[in-house]
Amino acid sequence: MTIPALAHARPHHLSDAALAGLGAGHPDAATIAELRRSQLSRHLLLLHEIAATLRQSPSKQTEHLPQPLADRTSAAPDEPIAALAAAEREAPARVRELLADPLFGVWAVSCLKALREGASPEQAGLTHLATLATAAHIPHQRNHDDRALTATHDGLTISVRLEDRDPLRAHLGLTPAPRLTNEQLRRWREKFTGAWRLLVTAVRPDAEVLAAVLTCIVPVEPDPAARGISATSADAFGAVAISEPADATALAVGLLHEAQHSILNAVQYLFGLLEAPGLTGYSPWRDDPRPASGILHGAYAYLTVTRFWRTQRRDRLAQFEFARWRAAVVAAGEGLRELTPAGARFVGALLDEVRPWLAEPVEPAVLRLAEGANRDHYLRWRLRNLRIEPDDVAALTQAWHAGQPPPQVTPRLQPMARRALEANARLDLTHRFLRGHSLEGLGTDPRPAEGNGAAPEQQRENRTAEHELRRQGRAPGQHTSRSGQAAKVGNGEADVAYVLGERERALRAYRKVGLVGVDWVGLIIAGGFDVAPEVASVLAGVGEPLEIVRWLS
């Protein structure tokens, strides 16, 4: 049956200015409304597919059930859909509201996948629709009042649902926290109010976008020692899973970041932005090679994070964040290849927004550390993920011994099999330094890369990484070691000297072979050399480290 209204349905569309506004991170209210409408369309299309799947193979849905139950189920497998349709005739606005909820999106995807894999309607969770049909008769406010987070500052209000009950909240990618206690609820409200005040004061247009996008916050289990973890699902526009934040600033930045993921997911539902979204490369935000789609997500999320830090520059650590991420966003955006026409417009607008920030003044000592942090991450990524072929190792070694110039070699991408996050003692020291804490006593003994000797903040990062790995069902460990080419972290004296800007002292310390080998990356960034660390590292032991780096540069 073809439905006339469907035959005449218009495509979702955006004006060119709206798409550019989205790319720049400045969508207007009408654009957000169109994205929201498109997500409702997505939910309805999923429901259409659920109904179609039930119609197509009722026998498959019930063949595994005992006969009486199978008979009952197959008699009206789509009865819950009919019930919801009936509820819509009585309370259309309320049903639309329920269907637009982000958790309806994760339910619909989960249900459809289960049905297609042969689950029965009951197993696939179809009864959820009957629950919604009942909920359609309960006004919205009565349903959620006790878990609303509402804040107003300078005439701007945000109101979201703090979701700590619905089992569907487990589908957002992180382990949900159990129902909040009154004390936890009080803390959430306090930090949310503080975050909102901060956002409205610092980045009011971004706060307006956040208020229009964010509808649901799902508290998740904290990592015992991490400052915070959060996640966004492509199936749940406007929902953020986030652990209880350390403070209002962390919540403000976390919400800005996650809302960007939601917006980009909605844009990509409408328009493909990348011709080859799976093409892997370097991301400034991860230690493993990332697909282009992930790199775009990182750049887009950090667009608003950077804009926030841009407003906080009386603080040296905020200056560092601003200087670091403005460069990372531009580099990531410029590195994206094979963009579709819509992608070129979107990424072009993103770059037009951020590039002018590169010329804004930052205290020179802070800028040195920010640029060093980015280079440090990139070189460590190379050391972790690029390999030199044995023939090239032999050619390099032979040339070294013969006193000849180094031959040209081509590193090969060979990423580790699993995701890993790597602690970085230099970054830890940089944060301490910029917070105004003393580095005295931290530069005496070389510290091992991992384990009990690691600085507390380094240990926290390691545990966060393990938490993330376990969440993905993968075994933690092997953060750094493979084939003797791991990035070595934690050369106390050298790192302190580097952070303090004492170049010669840093070089003297980095050229020593420590307990964990040569810190090639430290040596390269401290000396300002243009050398690939994965190449230098294969020459470990054939000569003095600083001489090797100079020979290669």
Add this chain to the structure above:
Amino acid sequence: MSTTGATPEWRSAMIDVSELSLTDLTAATDPAGESVLAHCLRRLADDLAHPGEPIAGFNSAL
């Protein structure tokens, strides 16, 4: 992208069904699979088949 109007416009392959009733939407079929709806559904199916990994793990640097 359409440039035939007064201002350039980006038209999605995904149609706006947000105003359709559930009754109409869930009853609609297209056995031939040639309609705009069918095209949308194929793209949706492709999205579901390639969901990518969750975007997770952000830690505030401060």
